[in-house]
Amino acid sequence: MTLTYSALSAHLERTGRLKLLPRILRELKREQARTTRTAAQKETAAENPSLISGYRSIEDGVLIDRSGKGALVEMYRNITRAH
Numbered sequence: 001m002t003l004t005y006s007a008l009s010a011h012l013e014r015t016g017r018l019k020l021l022p023r024i025l026r027e028l029k030r031e032q033a034r035t036t037r038t039a040a041q042k043e044t045a046a047e048n049p050s051l052i053s054g055y056r057s058i059e060d061g062v063l064i065d066r067s068g069k070g071a072l073v074e075m076y077r078n079i080t081r082a083h
Contacts, residue, residue, distance in 0.1 A: 037061075 012018045042057040045067065052068030 008024075009018070009021065012020060038058070038061045040057070040059045042055060043051070044055045045051040045053050050069060052072070054067040054070070056067055056070070057064045
Protein backbone atom coordinates (compact mmCIF):
# COMPACT_ATOMS: atom_id res chain seq x y z
CA MET A 1 0.00 0.00 0.00
CA THR A 2 1.44 3.34 -1.06
CA LEU A 3 0.51 6.27 1.13
CA THR A 4 0.83 9.75 -0.31
CA TYR A 5 0.98 13.00 1.61
CA SER A 6 -2.44 14.05 0.38
CA ALA A 7 -3.99 10.71 1.39
CA LEU A 8 -2.35 10.89 4.81
CA SER A 9 -3.44 14.46 5.45
CA ALA A 10 -6.99 13.64 4.27
CA HIS A 11 -7.12 10.65 6.63
CA LEU A 12 -5.81 12.70 9.56
CA GLU A 13 -8.34 15.44 8.83
CA ARG A 14 -11.21 12.92 8.60
CA THR A 15 -10.27 11.35 11.91
CA GLY A 16 -9.67 14.69 13.64
CA ARG A 17 -5.95 14.12 14.12
CA LEU A 18 -4.47 16.73 11.81
CA LYS A 19 -2.36 18.08 14.70
CA LEU A 20 -0.27 14.87 14.50
CA LEU A 21 1.21 15.91 11.15
CA PRO A 22 4.21 17.84 12.61
CA ARG A 23 5.06 14.90 14.90
CA ILE A 24 4.91 12.49 11.97
CA LEU A 25 7.22 14.72 9.93
CA ARG A 26 9.67 14.97 12.85
CA GLU A 27 9.72 11.18 13.26
CA LEU A 28 10.25 10.66 9.53
CA LYS A 29 13.25 13.03 9.65
CA ARG A 30 14.67 11.14 12.66
CA GLU A 31 14.27 7.83 10.87
CA GLN A 32 16.01 9.21 7.78
CA ALA A 33 18.90 10.47 9.95
CA ARG A 34 19.19 7.04 11.63
CA THR A 35 19.23 5.32 8.26
CA THR A 36 21.93 7.68 6.99
CA ARG A 37 24.06 7.16 10.11
CA THR A 38 23.92 3.36 9.96
CA ALA A 39 24.31 3.07 6.18
CA ALA A 40 27.50 1.42 4.97
CA GLN A 41 30.20 4.04 4.44
CA LYS A 42 33.90 3.95 3.65
CA GLU A 43 36.26 6.87 4.05
CA THR A 44 39.90 6.79 2.94
CA ALA A 45 42.86 9.04 3.70
CA ALA A 46 42.67 10.34 0.12
CA GLU A 47 39.15 11.66 0.82
CA ASN A 48 39.87 12.82 4.39
CA PRO A 49 43.53 13.80 4.93
CA SER A 50 43.03 14.00 8.72
CA LEU A 51 43.04 10.17 8.78
CA ILE A 52 46.77 10.35 7.87
CA SER A 53 46.70 6.90 6.22
CA GLY A 54 44.40 3.89 5.85
CA TYR A 55 40.61 3.92 6.00
CA ARG A 56 37.52 3.98 8.22
CA SER A 57 34.35 2.10 7.37
CA ILE A 58 30.93 1.70 8.94
CA GLU A 59 28.93 -1.43 8.22
CA ASP A 60 25.81 -2.52 10.12
CA GLY A 61 26.45 0.26 12.63
CA VAL A 62 29.96 -1.03 13.48
CA LEU A 63 32.96 1.28 12.98
CA ILE A 64 36.15 -0.33 11.66
CA ASP A 65 39.05 2.11 12.00
CA ARG A 66 42.26 1.13 10.21
CA SER A 67 43.60 4.67 9.91
CA GLY A 68 46.92 6.08 11.00
CA LYS A 69 45.09 8.60 13.15
CA GLY A 70 43.19 5.82 14.93
CA ALA A 71 46.43 3.94 15.58
CA LEU A 72 48.07 7.07 17.02
CA VAL A 73 45.08 7.76 19.28
CA GLU A 74 45.11 4.15 20.52
CA MET A 75 48.86 4.36 21.20
CA TYR A 76 48.33 7.60 23.14
CA ARG A 77 45.56 6.00 25.23
CA ASN A 78 47.74 2.99 26.04
CA ILE A 79 50.64 5.20 27.12
CA THR A 80 48.54 7.51 29.30
CA ARG A 81 46.75 4.60 31.04
CA ALA A 82 50.05 3.02 32.07
CA HIS A 83 51.13 6.06 34.11
